[in-house]
Amino acid sequence: MKVSKWRRAPFVIFPFVVGLNFVLLALFFTSAYQGRMDFRGLGDVLFGSRRVLGWRADTLWLIVSTLYVLAMGLIALRRWSLERTSKRTLVLCICWIAAIGACVWRLLNNGLLYKG
DSSP states (O other): OOOOHHHHHHHHHHHHHHHHHHHHHHHHTOHHHHBOSSSBOHHHHHHTTOEETTEEHHHHHHHHHHHHHHHHHHHHHHTTTTOTTHHHHHHHHHHHHHHHHHHHHHHHHTTOSOOO
């Protein structure tokens, strides 16, 4: 069964979104991007004035794109036999979930978040 090219578009876009997310996540682990108590990082300079519900724009992008990754993972499981890129999508999805889990664990355990 042939799948139309418009139905394949999310599978084509997916690796680029995950690649951008990995670059952004790598930047989150550097103090030059995140900043410290004594200086503002590049992320604060670029995205500090753009906030939605108190979240910086780059953090909000990671949250929304993680929801997209989860949805694509579920779609890839359903289309395992129909879509040839499903296996790649599922592997990227698992890698991203592991990476974002490590990032959340780091944020919660090293004191970067102010908890009141």
